[in-house]
Every structure is written in C-alpha cells, then in structure tokens.
Amino acid sequence: MVETGERAAAAPPLTVDYTGRTGPFIRLSLKIFLLNVVTLTLYRFWGRTEVRRLLWSSITFNGEPLEYTGTGFQLFVGFLGASVFILLPLGVGFFAAQYGLDPESPEQIALFLLLEFFFFLLLFMGIYQAWRYRLSRTVFRSLRCAVTGSSLSYGLLCIGWIVANAFTFGLLTPVADVRVMKRLASNITFGDQRFSFEAQARQLYGSFLLSVVIGIILFTGIAAAVVSTFPRDLLPSGGAAPSAETIERFVPYVLAVLFGGIVAMVLATLFYQERRLRVFGSAFRLGNAKLLLDAHFISYVRLVLGNVLLIAFTLGFAVPIAEHRIFRYIFSRLRVEGTIAFDAIGPSTGPRPRFGEGLAEAFGFGNI
C-alpha cells in the first residue's frame, strides 16, 4: 500500500515486481504485425509505443506501476527529422565519395574514413538520445526521469573505446563496457535526484577471461573435428601450389569451421554477458538505496536461448514477447536495499526532447 508523508521513513523496503503476462504480449504482437503489413510498416512507431506502454506499466514498485508517456507521433517526427537532415546528407556524401573522386585515391580514402567516422559517431549519439527520450517519458509517482549530459561526448567516448579496444585485440572489453555504461547511467536522474553507477571493470575480468578461454577451446575443438573429416587427398602434400579446384573443395570445410566457430564463441560469451548483467544491474544507487539484481547463469542462458529461438522462428514477429521475457527476468529479480526518500525528491529539470529517437530509429536501433 502507498505510504504517505511522515510514515515513509519507517516504511518497509521497496518491492519491485513485474506483473506482465505473456498473453497480452502475444495479442499485441499479432495486432502490430497485421497493422505493419497493411501500412508497409508506417505503423511501427505507434506499435513500438504500445509495446513500451505495456512493458513499463508491468513494472511496479510497491504495487505502483511505472508509466510510459511517449507517443508514436513523437517517434515518427523524430525519425523523419533524422532521416532527412542527417542520414540523407550522409548517404549523398558516400555516393559522391564513391563516384566523384578517383577510386583508391588518397582523397577518396580520406573522405571515406571521415564519413565512416561520422556514421559511427551518429550511431552512438543516436543511442544516447534514444535513452534520453525513453527515460524522459518514464514517469513514477508523477515525477519523470531524464538523461543529462551530451550525446556528442558519449559518441566520442564510444568511438574512443572501440579504437582502443581494437588495438588491444579486445582485451579492454570489460573496461570499455563499464566506462561507456557508467557515462550513460550516471547521467540518469529520477526527479531531481541523480543515480550513481558503482561498477568496476575488475568485477568483470574473471568471467571475461573465462569466456575467452572457453571460446578458444570450443573453436579449436570444432576446427579439429572438421579437419579430421578432411578427405585424404585434400591435405597438403608439400611443394606444388594447390589448384583452383582444390581450393574450391576447401570452401565447405572453411565455412563449417567459421559457422561452428561463431556459434561456439557466442555461446562462450554467455558467461561474460550474464555476469555483466548482474554486475550492472546491481550497480545503480539512488541516494541511500541500492538496486540489486539476482541473475544467475542457467536462468540467463534459458532467457537468451529462448529469445533467440523465439525471434528466429517467428521471423521477428515475436520481438515484443522477447522483450517481455527480458523485462520479466530483470524486474522480478531486482530488489532494493535501503530506502528511497521519495519526499525529498523534487521535479526533474533534465532535458525533455520534444521528439524522439530519430537517429536510433534511422539506424535501425529503435527496437526496445
């Protein structure tokens, strides 16, 4: 029950619950699919809004639901703006670079690099702006959230870490993940109170290295298994260079190794992914309160594999159902330690963009 005023200080801890059921999500998925077909996907902005409304309102704190106050129209306008004013010039730039400059010339290569840089910068800025929109439309007890900070500096941060990570063959991944997440998370506010994000890369390195090692072992195992099925005559016999036909016969084996290898590595990363979810989910603080996420490996794997199969076998139709499963997983395992002094929280002064998510939708990241 809702506690008022003075009694809040002695209130029992906040309970977090997820009350959504799969049935309504199945019905919603069907409705959205049909409307998308009829409208050549023009409906997708409104569909997305309906899914979010259902997801958000399934999350309750002490029985009070979260609210999503965004509209499909705002998403639509945001998308149009981003497409026309950002994607279009970028596309024209690529086209002009492709045909307007001598191929392989230093000018063309430089221009392509510059355009690629802008492409990724805009991508990451779009992600930040999408969160800003979504959270500014997230309301609890009539107070809304916000994301402060600059999307530009977030974009540059992401690119910086990608480059740094590339130079270290991916070994900086936990550090990059924490830094990037922290930048976003520590800019999130509820009302006028800011969240803090207390996660350390060292909490993730154990499972990261475990994932890497298991990935290598699995990959080697698969490669060895495939090689052992080579016909005798394909093995190198010293001296003569292989003919084109011989090389062609290698192709299915190479593909098998690549495919198997990718599957193996994806499975191996599940260790890291689960740990990262648990650490990140337990890193949020608001005032004296700590959010903690009780995720576990087996249940996480069931969630991920279930969603992969769900989406693959329904050709994308079941995305809202997959999201419902994710939200259910997270919010039924989330608990709050300490109390949130709701009385002390004032209204938000953070940014509230009028239209949303244009860049993210234009890049195809509008989903969630």
Place this chain on the structure above:
Amino acid sequence: MGEGMVYSGLFFDGRSATPHEVRVLFCPASLSISGADGTELANWRYGSLIRLQSGKDGGLRLGAHGAGDARLVLADKAAIKELRTRVPHLFARRGATTVLRRAAIFAIASVIIIGALYVGVPRFAERAVAFVPISFEKRVGEQIFRSVESSWNFCTDETDTAAATIVGGLVQRLLAGTKSPLPVSVHFTNLGIENAFALPGGAIVVTRQLVASMEGPDELAGVLAHELGHVVERHAMIGMIQSVGLSVAAGVFLGGGSGSGEWMVSAGSTLATLSYSRRLEERADTQAFVMLRTAGITPLGMAALFDRLEAKAHPPAKDKSQKESPTADKNARRESSIPLILSSHPLSADRANLARHQKWKLGAPSLTAKQWATVKGVCASEKTKPTQDKKTKTNGKG
C-alpha cells in the same frame, strides 16, 4: 446522492513523489481536487481526462491533458461508478472499429506516400540531373566501363577499330544538328544477346549479335540515333538518380531493418522504374527520328528492326521462311511473355508504326556498301556465341 459528493483519493502533483490524500469533488464540468485543508490543488475538465494503466494497488489512475505528469488515484468504488456515469469515454473499450479506423488511416497514408514517390521521384530525377556536373557523370561512366571491361568481351582488333571509326563518322553525322553534352564513343562487344545501350558518360555499347541481325546500315543508323537520344538527354544518369532516389525514399520510409514492408516497397519502386524507363525510351525514339530526319536518313530502317523484334515476340503461325536460331527463340519468348507494365520498353509494334509515320527526306546513304561490310565484320576474332549470323541482304530502301 448526486452532485456534491466528495470522495477520497490519492494525488501526485508532479512536483514531488509524495502522495497527498485529497478530496475529490465531481463538479458539473470538471473534477476538483482539494487538499485536506480545502485548498484546491487541481481542477481537471472531464474532456481532458486520461485513464492510465492501473497497478496492483487496484486504484483507477487518472491524468489530464495539460496537467503534465500529475496523477490522481481513485480507490473508492462509488467514486469510480460516478466517474463512469459522467465520463463514459474513459471506460469505452477500444473496440475493433477504432483499430480498423486507425489501420485504414495508416493504409491510406501509406498509399498516398507511395503514389507521391511513384510520381515524384522520376520528376525529381529529371530536374536533378541538371545539377550533376558532366565531369561527375564521365567519371561514373568510366568506373562502370572499367568494371564491366573484363566480363564483357569488347572487340578491339584492327577490323573492330576500323568499324568503330566508320560508326564514329555516322554518329557525327547524326549529331550534326544537336549539341551533345557528353563525348560519344561507340564500342562493340560479344555479349550473346542482341542489344545496344548507352552508359552514363556517353559510351554506347552495341552487341555483335545485334549488328549481325541487321539487314542494312539504315537499321544501324536508327539504333545509333536512338542511343544518341539517350546520351543527349542524359537518360542513364537520370536512371541512376531515380534508383538512388527510390532506394533512399524506401529507406526513409522503412527505416533500418523491418522486413515486412520492404518487398512491397521494392516491388513498387521496380514498377515505377520500369514505367519511367518506358517514357525515356519513347523520348529517345523521338530524338532519334529528329536526328535521322536532319541527317537525311530514312527511319524505315528503324521500323524494319522493330518489325523483326515484333515478329520474334509474336511469331506468325507458320513462318518457315526464316530459320530461327535457338537464342532468338529464347529472346522472343522472353519478350512475348512480358506484359507491358513489366517491360522496360514500349511495344515494338507501336514503335515500328511510329517510325513508319515519320516524315523523312533522303540524303546520302547512311553507309557505303564497303563501310557496311566492314561494320558487319565486327567482332569476327572473338569466340562466336550460339547465335547464327543472319544472311546480309542490302535493304533496297537504302
């Protein structure tokens, strides 16, 4: 007991997260929300009320347009009953009719947008080509040429170069009255099909098979004039702008990654491209007639070519006089099975008729017999493809 009933509720004013116990009064046109001390905290007109999803606490949650994020939670069953009587629209189930109406609006909007694209993109491409510098188009053409050079067997030995020079002379004669924005070059290739096309940048490619099928130099003049019509109006570039424009429009419409509508939009844009290319082909024909007339060459050669294409597409019942080659049969079957809406060219029969009705005057022959023989011998050194050479008979019409 009618008006004046006061109920209790919980109010969140949007300025803090503290719930306030309030008194809710149903006024004639609005809901009045007052604090325990009687001061009115909010007054919400019934028409502005919004109903939100309820939580497990069971209360009815209300907001109002213009009231920001403020919320009123009513748990009192009697209050909810009174609300239902005064503001029925809050409780109306969003029935199938609303969904259908929405779907209809969206569907109509989509159709309008697609229609606008179908009509607007080609027009835009025509205007936009004026802004594309010639140097850019030449570069595009060079790139395309370079990319097909290896897979298309271009004929480049001595006979071919001689033929190209002869044809170049004919091209200059055809271009006499017209100013071409692009430099024209003619290339012969052994592609296995009877065709000719104009690339961006001014290169014209004619296949050996097409030359072999011709019965006189006037037919070649007609084909060249038609391709020159494309070059002079920069149709290849317009076509490129159009397909880029349509794919950009499709991308804007569909956004990134959503499979279901893509095939429909791409089908629509293919139809649009084809219809527009028919228009461009008609324009090239018109230009060709003008060029032929100015150069003093009869358009009947062109007509004969179209007649032959038409005959292959719709062969007369028992025509044993011509030995049809297997490839020509395949080409004919291909053309006859394509309905107009899917064809990139207007009907051959129509084009033939149009050609026959053109006014013309006779000037010097398009090519001398010796020149024609050289041109007919083009691509002799390339490996021959299945098409058999037609017997050359000089056309009595000159």
